[in-house]
Amino acid sequence: MPIIELHWIDYAILATYFAFVLGIGFQLRRKMRSAEDYLLSGRAIPAWIAGLAFLSANLGAQEVMGMAASGAKYGIATSHFYWVGAVPAMVFVGVFMMPFYYGSRARSVPEYLKLRFDEKTRAFNAITFALMTVMSSGISLYAMGLLLASLLGWNFDASIGLAALVVLIYIFLGGLTSAIYNEVLQFFLICAGFFPLVLVGLSNVGGWSGLVTQLEKVAVSKGYVAGAYTHAWTQMSNPSANPMGIEWFGMAMGLGFVLSFGYWCTDFLVVQRAMAADSMLAARKTPLIAAIPKMFFPALVILPGMIAIAISSQANGLFQLPVKPDGSLNYDMTIPLMLQAFFPAGMLGLGLTALMASFMSGMAGNVTAFNTVWTYDIYQAYLKPNQSDGHYLTVGRLATVFGIAASWAAAYAAVKFNNIMDLLQLVFAFVNAPLFATFLLGMFWARASANGAFFGLLSGTIAASLHHGLSLPMGSQPGLKGAWLATQAIYPSEMAQNFWTAIWAFTTCFLVTVAVSLVTKPKPAAELAGLVYAYTEMPKDPPNLPWYQKPATLGALILIAVTLLNILFW
């Protein structure tokens, strides 16, 4: 792929964005008077800001570029990651789980686990989460450096150094509030940068009908039925009939239930945004507000991938997707290719700014979650309890510096180890899937005991490892992709293997937690008030609240809308 030459106007747009980002940090600096201000935004964020930040915290560039790549590889079925794998879970966390998170006054997800169960469950979650966030942030940095080097010819070291410095400055100064404000800016930049890309791309392929016609040819040429790239559900009865290689049960149970609920309902990176809201009502509305744009995001991030594969498959197409050394198409280059092909100087600067914003926000989201978990759940809990608030504010700032430095080091580790990204995906599947079973039982079954939760979590993680060690995606070699113990099962795709790993992890954790809880002593009812459904009074909506602001009504409307989208693209 040829290097893109940027015009000075593109640099001006990028510089304007950096000036605003740093300006937010400097503006917020004086408001950071306590550890709660710095690490929890003083619980003063309005619902609409928390909602957009909740959405954007998940919109790192790996997500944006990855979804476009999946759109090119799998077609509209990629929307399942939104319509099945996100929106229902976001409604669930807003309506049912937020009263426990917010109402318990826990400062983090691991702290909720401590209040509900015990210290060992908290420690397990805090340590794995801290490691995951640092690795994830480092990989975001690495991916950005790699993209800028290959796309613009920029120096790798300078690119990641500059991005890390900017993120460090604005989080160091303004803490979580600064990260949240910048995530909202990023949301608007992504919309502003990608919406015209979709318009120009669609116009190039002859509109939606032209795109469908072209993708039908692509599907037939790859041995699928004509609608395999343009229908989300019709080919899900058989894994070999769709490009994802997954059937409806694996999709609904693996992605739609375990992985989706495991991520959106328990990952502190996103839940932290709702916990920073200024009231219980705002905290409950946060994921619901996020779910509204989320259900339409496939049009912004998946459609460009579908357009790219349609153009790339034409003999006289505007561009061709590059080929990897192993002969397969490099789908990751979808967005950069589209930007290069369709955007003139000026718009190109806006598109690149949107990409850089998502890289940096992805990193900032991880670092702010890391500094909170480190300060409250590791440092205050085990290293230096009972210190002054000022002490923990300083530790929070130092944890930010350490988190950025560790991310920077992780970015260089990613350069040396090709498979670090695969490893991270694996760790996510091992940790998040069983965690959802722990939360589900912890919040809705008062009998779940501390030992039940800990051993359930541990056995769920072991079950995920065993399943991975005994299964392999078709065409892969035993190793990091699986079957490192023996090859007992072959899945049609990596995605199918991941979904089934999650199903095994969740089921094992659920069953072991129930079994151990039944033979061990639960916490007394008095200690479970505000933490478990049976001993918590669910928050009542204010009497004059308009219907569209009531979480239950809003949630029901969102579920109806997302069902209609599934039917529309069935």
Add this chain to the structure above:
Amino acid sequence: MDLRLIIGRLLLAIGLLLVAAAWLAPTTIRTQLYGTNLNLAWGIVLIASGSLFIFTARKS
């Protein structure tokens, strides 16, 4: 600090830069969408959106 003001100002600034780009950047086939200069059209959209954010922030 009203975030709507910040969003409005950022969109306004980028919109103005895009309008400038419509005149300054080299004219190619890529600059056109349905016969309209893409930088100019999108620049105007961003200026309008930015102004709306600033207006609503000032109004409340």
